[in-house]
Amino acid sequence: MHLKPFLLSAVNSATSGGRSYHLWMASLSLIILAGAYAYSVQLRYGLGVTGMNDHVSWGLYISNFTFLVGLAAAALMLVLPAYILEDVDFGRAVLMAEAVAVGALVMCLSFVVVDLGNPFGSWHLVPGIGYLNWPRSLLAWDVIVLNGYLVLNLAIPFYILYSHYAGRTPDKRKYLPWMYLAVMWAVSIHLVTAFLLAGLPARPFWNTALLGPRFLASAFTAGPAFMIVLLYFIRHATKYDIADRAFSKLALITTVAAQINLVMLVSELFYKFYSPTEHGINARYLFFGLGEHHALVPWIWTGIALNVLATITLMIHPLRRNPHWLMPACAVLFVGIWIEKGIGLVVPGFVPSPLGEIVEYTPTWVELGVTAGIWALGLFVLTVLVKVALPIELGDVRSPYLEARQPTPIVRPRSARAGHGKVRPVRTR
Amino acid sequence: MTRDSTPDKQDAQDGTMLQKSVDRRHALKVLAGGLAAGVQAVSACAPLSAASDEEREIRVLAWQEYIKGNYRFMTEAERAETIARLERLAQLRRGEDVTIQTTGAQPGVVFGYAFNISKCKGFRRCVEACINENNLDRRADTQYIRIFEMEDGVINLDEADATFQHEVPAEGHFYMGTQCFQCADPPCVKVCPVKATWQEPDGITVVDYDWCIGCRYCIAACPYWARRFNWSAAEVPVEEVNPNQHYLGNRARKTGVVEKCTFCIHRTRQGRLPACAEACPTGARVFGNLLDPDSEIRWVLANKRVFRLKEDLKTEPRFWYFTD
Incomplete structure (x- = not known):
């Protein structure tokens, strides 16, 4: 009975805002349109307008895909403590994390679709009318886990928001089992994507048991780092209060994950270079170049330098606790992981080719345009979701059918449990 | 050749089928097929018919092609239908008069290939023949076969050159070709x-x-x-x-x-050699049925010291290298 006003008020929330909000959304829309134009060029002339070729057959699109799967999975790091360990401080951040997951998944799926040579044949994947090669193909697994994770991350927040909108306390028995599932699912989307690459003996650069764990470590670095920046922004731009302790916990998670990520990088480097074998040649290309071919060398060392710099900053307690250091460190870490786990992971798998031929890769304007468009799309989706969720969580927006009753500010999903939470001062401005 | 329906036969079949009571899916198919065949008949009588008719026919055929299934799971009838559409489309779109087979695998045949490193001189006639035979994209210069030039003494693809542009055979070098090895566990x-x-x-x-x-x-x-x-x-x-x-x-x-590369499936399933093997002027390429004990490939495998590339990956290529 509250569904229609819920949707109407959602549209209303998403379309109303201050000058800077409209400016932000307009800029994103412009970039999306530019990306759509670039994609239309690609649709007309084929993937030949990209920098990819028979040697480097995956490029910028799949690089962003592998990175963003990690961002999507990072919601786990907030959902897990908030709902399952009943951590009070994370309660308010969880819905934001799920919005990030949805935005990231939209980007992931878009990057996969734009990478397809025959996107109109996508229906061939649908069991019944097509043939999904499950369980043999890891790509079939990825199709399932990504779409499943998207559904979970849309359905759970919808239920919670809708309950709050309707003035009800969400029923734990209804959503908690799904929450558990979503947590396991988050690990799975990341492992499956790692296995998709690690399962190819043809590509020794990826064919390592460490790839799955490295994916997880880098995801739990980049994901919470992004959340810290996002929550910091929300806390300052809106009256939605997020406890300091939530930031310190998130920062700690980020720091530990960044350290583990670096340890794994060192393991990888040791394994590839202490006793260099034939299988290490792609790593040699990436880190040191082969002859006159060294396009990725400055790229990867920039990434590593950013990672190390940010990790050291985060390891120093006073700096980590100071937002003026924490925020830039998180941003730098995010970019560093994007370099390392995007192009730095995908492209060297193809150079040199399995037959030893070296062809380097440079993205074209079409690829850059489409990529920018998809990032803008993801941020657009994220902004809309946050914009819709915030007023409901703040108790500002409630179903008109509840007018007779006093609106109760319900902000935490665990609020039903008495004696467990503690009252925090609500900031006023 | 197993193409079992010429347009005339197709017409006749469709005619009788319309008399019967058929389920909806079948009826739609028959109607679509009949429409295509009808347009085909008209344009056959009047080659200079209006362009718009042809465009309409192309649209109909292209749509039917878009919604068709995976060839592997098609019935014989469905295969015949798509062949008829594809041949017609080749004519309409590019003015090409092509014949598309659906010849299946012959019983008792598993193909194998052997490459004599001692004999290959790097002429790349096989590459050329492959391009022509398989209608490979001329603009992108697509090639299924790579001929690697290596210095005498060591077989190492990393050090090899597949883009050589000089007179062959080059002094102190030998040549090794690669293509799809048709792995047993691909x-x-x-x-x-x-x-x-x-x-x-x-x-x-x-x-x-x-x-x-x-x-x-x-x-x-x-x-x-x-x-x-x-x-x-x-x-x-x-x-x-x-x-x-x-x-x-x-x-x-x-x-x-x-x-x-399909080992020239349109030739080899009719008992001919692949174009690369036929074009090779040095006799470096041996192709045949691995299940035939009297075949040349079996003789090579039994009497020569053969090896395969990247055996450690356990993909079991059906492509062997040997020397004289």
């Missing part, structure tokens, strides 16, 4: 998310170009770099098109799909 087949590529009973790994979605996972999975992608629209001059085609072989490929 990693490319396993990874395809839509079952658009598979191994036929005679050991040839094929691609249904119309079912492929172009994700290129198979290209990443192939340890021998045997697969090629149609990055842009393929260009083959009409006068150079080889009209003897196979659905799973050298027929026209769409933009955005993967293709590969």
Whole structure:
């Protein structure tokens, strides 16, 4: 009975805002349109307008895909403590994390679709009318886990928001089992994507048991780092209060994950270079170049330098606790992981080719345009979701059918449990 | 040749079928088929019929092609229908008069290939023959075969040159060709998310170009770099098109799909040699039926010291190298 006003008020929330909000959304829309134009060029002339070729057959699109799967999975790091360990401080951040997951998944799926040579044949994947090669193909697994994770991350927040909108306390028995599932699912989307690459003996650069764990470590670095920046922004731009302790916990998670990520990088480097074998040649290309071919060398060392710099900053307690250091460190870490786990992971798998031929890769304007468009799309989706969720969580927006009753500010999903939470001062401005 | 329906036969069949009471799906199919056949008949009588009719026919045929299934799971009738459509489309779109076979694997045949490193002199006649035979994209210069030039003494592909442009054979060098090795346990087949590529009973790994979605996972999975992608629209001059085609072989490929060497499936399933083996002037290429104990390939395997590339990957290539 509250569904229609819920949707109407959602549209209303998403379309109303201050000058800077409209400016932000307009800029994103412009970039999306530019990306759509670039994609239309690609649709007309084929993937030949990209920098990819028979040697480097995956490029910028799949690089962003592998990175963003990690961002999507990072919601786990907030959902897990908030709902399952009943951590009070994370309660308010969880819905934001799920919005990030949805935005990231939209980007992931878009990057996969734009990478397809025959996107109109996508229906061939649908069991019944097509043939999904499950369980043999890891790509079939990825199709399932990504779409499943998207559904979970849309359905759970919808239920919670809708309950709050309707003035009800969400029923734990209804959503908690799904929450558990979503947590396991988050690990799975990341492992499956790692296995998709690690399962190819043809590509020794990826064919390592460490790839799955490295994916997880880098995801739990980049994901919470992004959340810290996002929550910091929300806390300052809106009256939605997020406890300091939530930031310190998130920062700690980020720091530990960044350290583990670096340890794994060192393991990888040791394994590839202490006793260099034939299988290490792609790593040699990436880190040191082969002859006159060294396009990725400055790229990867920039990434590593950013990672190390940010990790050291985060390891120093006073700096980590100071937002003026924490925020830039998180941003730098995010970019560093994007370099390392995007192009730095995908492209060297193809150079040199399995037959030893070296062809380097440079993205074209079409690829850059489409990529920018998809990032803008993801941020657009994220902004809309946050914009819709915030007023409901703040108790500002409630179903008109509840007018007779006093609106109760319900902000935490665990609020039903008495004696467990503690009252925090609500900031006023 | 197993093409079992000429347009005339198709017409007759459709005519009788319309008399019967048929289920909806079948009826739709028959109607669509009849429409296509009808338009075909009209345009056959009047070759200079209005362009709009042809455009309409192309649209109808293209739509039917779009909604068709995976070749591997098609019935014989469905295969005949798509062949008729594809042949007609080749004519309408490019003015090509092609014949597309659906010849299946012959019983008791598994194909194998052996390459004599001592004999190959790097002429690359095989590459040329392959391009012509398989209607490979001339603009992108797609090639299934790579001939690697290596210095005498050591077989190392990393040090080899596949782009040599000088007189051959070069002093102090030897040559080694690669192409799809038609692995017995192909990693490319396993990874395809839509079952658009598979191994036929005679050991040839094929691609249904119309079912492929172009994700290129198979290209990443192939340890021998045997697969090629149609990055842009393929260009083959009409006068150079080889009209003897196979659905799973050298027929026209769409933009955005993967293709590969099929051991010239349209030739070898009719008992002929692949174009590369036939074109080789030095006799370096030995092709035959591995199940035939009297074949030359079996003689090579039994009497020469053979090896395969990257045996450690356990893909079991059906392509061996040997020396005199």
